[in-house]
Amino acid sequence: MRRTGLSGTYAYHLPVTRTINVSAGVAAGLVRNTINSSELEFTNPAEPLIGGGQVNQNVLDLSLGLWVYSRNFSVGLAGLSCWRMRALSAPLRITMCHLTCSAITS
Known part of the structure; x- marks a missing residue:
């Protein structure tokens, strides 16, 4: 399996008070997933990828942070990966969203 992508990022930093700041960021891009089924070994002879050659999928990707x-x-x-859709084919849908939260105090 091969995954190739191109993305851009943007971050905005805003001082809320003299000592507290808020930062927000976004990353958007296009990812191409490629699977060459001739290079795979299957234990199930009814696997749908057998004889399928190369399978390609293009997806748009969006990640957000605060x-x-x-x-x-x-x-x-x-x-991370909150918005994915097949490029130029399927309607918008939320497929995967990995949320992470962290806190640090001193």
């Missing part, structure tokens, strides 16, 4: 921080603490939340 971080609140100061000198004494930081709290963040990120949603």
Whole structure:
């Protein structure tokens, strides 16, 4: 399996008070997944990929993040791969969203 992608990122940093800041970020891109079934070994002879040659899938991808921080603490939340759709074919749908949250105090 091969995964190739191109993405761009943007982040905005906003001071809320003299000591507290908020940062928000976004990453968007296009990912191409390729599977060459002739290079795979199957234990199930009824596997649908047998004899399928090469299978390609293009997907759009979007990840978001938010971080609140100061000198004494930081709290963040990120949603990775929250928006995926097949490019130019299927309607928009949420397929996978990995949320991570972290907090650090000193």
